[in-house]
Amino acid sequence: MRRVRYEATGGPLFLEEVPVPQPGPGELLVRCEAIGVTLPVVRKVTEATGPVPLGGEIAGEVVAVGTGVTRFGIGDRVTGLCFGHGYADYAPLHEAMASRVPDDASAVDAVALVRSGMVALGALMAARPVPGEAAMVTAAASGVGHLAVQLARARGATRVVGAVSDPAKAGFVRSLGVDAVIVYGDDDWGEPVDYALDAVGGGLLTRTVAALTPGGRLVAYSSGGGTIQAYDLLGGAKSVIGFQMGRIARDEPEVYERWRRELWRMFAAGTLRPAVHEVFALEDAAKAHGAIESRGNLGKVLLRP
Structure with missing residues (x-):
């Protein structure tokens, strides 16, 4: 082979x-x-x-x-x-x-949906979303990010912001139903959000923390590293939560399986489009x-x- x-x-x-x-x-x-x-x-x-x-x-x-x-x-x-x-x-x-x-899904559907969707859904659940909140997703055009913005909306976010590296991605991200698209280098990131799902890391972490409301939550699931200063969290009582899918798969198999079923259910219903x-x-x-x-x-x- x-x-x-x-x-x-x-x-x-x-x-x-x-x-x-x-x-x-x-x-x-x-x-x-x-x-x-x-x-x-x-x-x-x-x-x-x-x-x-x-x-x-x-x-x-x-x-x-x-x-x-x-x-x-x-x-x-x-x-x-x-x-x-x-x-x-x-x-x-x-x-x-x-x-x-499922019989009505292709292998391409499965790869595009399941693993990336599991990471997106897991990161979202780590943020403890509450209906009516505002959400931000970095790398919003990526394999995980484009599913995360859809899941945030499905979980009750009334405003979803997609953050991207290139303005050329804006049209694609808007087609997913976001309310606003920002580019990492923009001076103005608009109104603050209640939680952010970050897949980029590095120097973008500081700006993402700054985009949170007081009490806001940042879920970091990037392999790109990065550093956050404690004083950037203290003043607004903000928090940073690390998420890794491997831990869920290893230590909470019943949660892992429940999330898989939920992704296929949403795919069948047409509410999640990889x-x-x-x-x-x-x-x-x-x-x-x-x-x-x-x-x-x-x-x-x-x-x-």
Whole structure:
């Protein structure tokens, strides 16, 4: 089978031929039909101290199961987060990370919706939203962000602000139903918001905290780091909440499953619309990474073997 890997940090991605893996205990072997490309994985290639497996979101058909698997069988269509080599024709997926893909949904739908939607919904729930509040979502055109703005509205936000890196993204974000779009470099960010979901980090954190009302909450779920000064929080009694999906999947599986069901329910009802920026061939993984690195994507970037 074909698999994408790289040999050195920041080095080129290339295809290699390797044997089809065998599922280990508790694992499914999935023939990949769609693979999600995310900023954390792109950063692994450019920033990690050495080569690591290119894992991530996958969706496809189960072709083999390991010992101890009880919830899935050969022929089932599943999606989930692969921690091994996911940029491949076939990939291992632990049963605990897998969920069924409905018959009326495609593999592309599943990858665009489930993992990014789980992060978006989890970050939103960490903010403890109250109907009638105002919300801000940074990286609002991203694979997670474009779902987060829709979820914030569905959870009762009466004003939703989408923050983006480029004015060219404004039209796309407005099509999602936001009330206002701001660009990171704008001098005026408008009226303050009750909570903000931040996927950017770095120097943007200070400005996002400043955009909060007194008592406002910032949920940080970025892999981009950043520093917040305590005095920026104290005066307005603001708070910062860290969110990581891995902890929920590991420690609160019943919550993880409930959120998955909620995403599919909203998708079926038409209240949550995942957008796909572009689908690249597996051999074009470098181009897919480039779309993420340039921050030019509008919605989800995917690979299709």
